Amino acid sequence: MNMGVAKGVMIGVIVLIIIGVVVASSVQIVDAGHRGVLLHWNAVDLTVAPLSEGLHFVTPFADSVVQMEIRTLKFVKTTSAASKDLQTVSTEITVNYHPSPNSVNILYQTVGLDYENRIITPTVEEVVKQVTAKYNAEELITKRPLVKSDFEADISSRLNEFNIITDTVSITDFQFSALFAQAIESKVEAEQKAFKAENDLKRIEVEARQHAAQAEGIAQANIAEASGEAEAIRIINNALSTNPHYLEWLKTQQWDGKLPLVVGEGGTPFIAIPTQ
Numbered sequence: 001m002n003m004g005v006a007k008g009v010m011i012g013v014i015v016l017i018i019i020g021v022v023v024a025s026s027v028q029i030v031d032a033g034h035r036g037v038l039l040h041w042n043a044v045d046l047t048v049a050p051l052s053e054g055l056h057f058v059t060p061f062a063d064s065v066v067q068m069e070i071r072t073l074k075f076v077k078t079t080s081a082a083s084k085d086l087q088t089v090s091t092e093i094t095v096n097y098h099p100s101p102n103s104v105n106i107l108y109q110t111v112g113l114d115y116e117n118r119i120i121t122p123t124v125e126e127v128v129k130q131v132t133a134k135y136n137a138e139e140l141i142t143k144r145p146l147v148k149s150d151f152e153a154d155i156s157s158r159l160n161e162f163n164i165i166t167d168t169v170s171i172t173d174f175q176f177s178a179l180f181a182q183a184i185e186s187k188v189e190a191e192q193k194a195f196k197a198e199n200d201l202k203r204i205e206v207e208a209r210q211h212a213a214q215a216e217g218i219a220q221a222n223i224a225e226a227s228g229e230a231e232a233i234r235i236i237n238n239a240l241s242t243n244p245h246y247l248e249w250l251k252t253q254q255w256d257g258k259l260p261l262v263v264g265e266g267g268t269p270f271i272a273i274p275t276q
Contacts, residue, residue, distance in 0.1 A: 025060035035101050036065040037108045044109040050102060068104040068113070072096050072167055075120050081129040087137035090175035091128050095120065095155060096167040103163035111162060119162050127154040137180055144171065 028051070030036040036051030037044060040063050051065060058065065075095045083089050097120070099107055111118055131150045132140065140147055152169035159166055 026057055028056045028058050028063075028065040030054060030056065030065065031067060033071040034067045034069050035099075035104045036067055037105045039064045039066060044105055046105060046109070048105075050104050066108060066113075068099055068108060070098050070101045070104065072098050073116075075116060075124070076172070077121060077124045077128075078173075079125050079128040081132035083132055083135060083137040083140060085136045087180050088177055089132055089137060089140060090173075091132065092172040092175075093124055093128060093151065093155075094170040094172045095124060096169075097159065097164055098167065100163040100165050107163045115162065115164065119164065120159065123158045124155060127151060127158065130154070137176060140174055147171065 028036065030051050030053050032053050034053065036056065038048045038051060038058065039045065040059070042064070045063075050068075056065070073096070075097065076092065077095075078090060078092045080088060080090045099115075107115060128151070131147060131154065134150070135143065135147060148169065148171050151171065152166070155169050156166040
C-alpha cells in the first residue's frame, strides 16, 4: 500500500507540474506601454492584431509573445555634412518617435527589434546630408525654422514607411568650422555697428527738427513782439499828429507829483504860479 500511495503521489505531482507548465505557457502578460507580437512556431502571425496591455491566453508551446515598446522614444544623432557653399557643418538631430501600435507586428517581421540601428540611424544621416546641401551655411542659421521643417518632413515620411511614427524632430545644435564661425561673428558685429549708426543718424535728424521748430517758434514770437511795438508806435504817431496836447498829457502821466526845489536862471517853472 505504501508503494502504491507513493507512486500515486508522484504521479499527482508530475501531473500538477505538467498542468503548471501548460498553464504558464498558455498565459502571456503584455507590460504597460507595450504591444505584444504573437509568434506561432516562431513565425509572426499577421492574422492576429498586436496584443494590448494585460493578460492574454495563447496556444501552449506553439505560441509565444514578443513585447515591443510603443511609448515615445528618443534618438539623438550627430552628423557631418557639406552645405551648399561647401562649408562643413556638424548637425545634432533629436528625433522623438514611437512604433505604430497597430503595426508593431509588421515592424518586427520586416526589421526586428533592432530597428533603431537598421532604420532610424541611416534615415537621419541621409536626410541631414540632403537637406544641408540645399542651404548655404549662413542660411542654416537665418532660416533655421525652414531647415527644421525640411528635416521633420523628410524623416517623418521615410520612417512612416516602416510603421514608425515621428512625434517631433529638433535641431539640437549646429557646429561650423572655426574660420566660418569667426566670419559670421564679424558680420554680425558689422551689422550691429551699422544699425547703431543708423539709429544715431535718425536721432540727430529728430533733434535737428526739434531745434528748428524751437527756433522757428522764437522767431515767430520776436516777429509778433516787433509787430506789436510797430503798431504801438504807429498809434502814438497818429495820436501826436492829430492831437498836439497828447505829448503834454504824457508828461503829466509820467510826473511823480514833486516840484523842483531850484529852477535855473532863465528857466521856466513847470507850473506857473500867479502873482496877483
